[in-house]
Amino acid sequence: MDELKLIAERTASVPLAESDALGSARARLMAEIAAAGTENVVPLKKRRRWVWTGVGAAGLAAAITAVVAFAPAGLEPPVATADPVAVLRNAAAVALKAPDTPPTPSQFVYTKTKQPDGERESWLSADGTHDGLIKMADGKSFPLPGCRNGRAQAYKGEKPLKGVMEPCTPRPAYRADLPADADAMFAYLNANHSGHDGDFNAMGKDVLALANENHLPSAVRAALFGAAAKVPGLRAVDHAKDAAGRPGVGITWPLGPGHDPKVAKPVVIVFTADTFRYLGTNSTAVIASGVVDAVGQRP
Structure with a gap:
């Protein structure tokens, strides 16, 4: 399956995070990539670019989904x-x-x-x-009659019943x-x-x-x-x-x-x-x- 199509399908139903949240989410994502070690990244000659290997389209889609659906800090x-x-x-x-x-x-x-x-x-x-x-x-x-001293005014619909009180608990x-x-x-x-x-x-x-x-x-x-x-x-x-x-x-x-x-x-x-x-x-x-x-x- 085309990687971009997979990513689009994985993130279509996920609400976008607020802009303030994306910075820390991105930092966490990059920190996890770095923590995985260098065995899964290959330098391209002397250029400062990297290729992710051993991840695959599904893994990349999951990683991007995690950032898109990022929750507030903590x-x-x-x-x-x-x-x-x-x-x-x-x-x-x-x-x-x-x-x-x-x-x-x-x-x-x-x-x-x-x-x-x-x-x-x-x-x-x-x-x-x-x-x-x-x-x-x-x-x-x-x-909603208040309960005072264990008694409350009794009502019939919206009208109070004159002189009628009923037991109650606040x-x-x-x-x-x-x-x-x-x-x-x-x-x-x-x-x-x-x-x-x-x-x-x-x-x-x-x-x-x-x-x-x-x-x-x-x-x-x-x-x-x-x-x-x-x-x-x-x-x-x-x-x-x-x-x-x-x-x-x-x-x-x-x-x-x-x-x-x-x-x-x-x-x-x-x-x-x-x-x-x-x-x-x-x-x-x-x-x-x-x-x-x-x-x-x-x-």
Whole structure:
């Protein structure tokens, strides 16, 4: 096969790296070539040129692919077909370095998501004791009563039931109580996920529930993606897009028992291909988030 054709085929589906990343990637590539020793390079007489021998078209294509798909410094470089474990570990490394400013108890975690039926906004109480709100794509709003002293206002639809309170437990949107270690987080998810033991599809949905509309400390978010990397049967999805149409690298997991793979549509978690930032899924894209002081405010 023609070498240039092989290289083109190997790199066609690989996103180009940012220009700042290419310098260090090229340096690593040349360092690996030099480390291989001089037995595989032959000088052409007195001219300062080299011929690579013992490499072959496939090896050369793989080397160039490694540079094209180069990840940011300090992360594991994915290959032409992404390694799902490497992608999630890279996402964890990026999350760990993100700014970490905890909200105050009286603040709200704001999230705007894009879904098939439109955009949804939520204002969730940071400590779970203040009244929050969810605004649906159709314009309807649903109050989220805060839990104070073990009691919360009861609602029927959007209307409060006068004088009716119900038992409750605070559900804070700021989850500093979760494990900050990948192994501990995996054990937590396995013990608390919504499905039965070994139902990793249910565990995956719980991962998304935490990632989408909660404010997680940097170490906790890193542990969440690190725990997801431990799920068996992960698969990478090339040319994935989130619900807002943003392209990236996708990760999916096995469907739970009883799901017909011909009918069930797997959830695909999408990260940016160059910086491994979490975007959302193929059904729910996180397009804005932050901490605000009151319901109705936006970052």
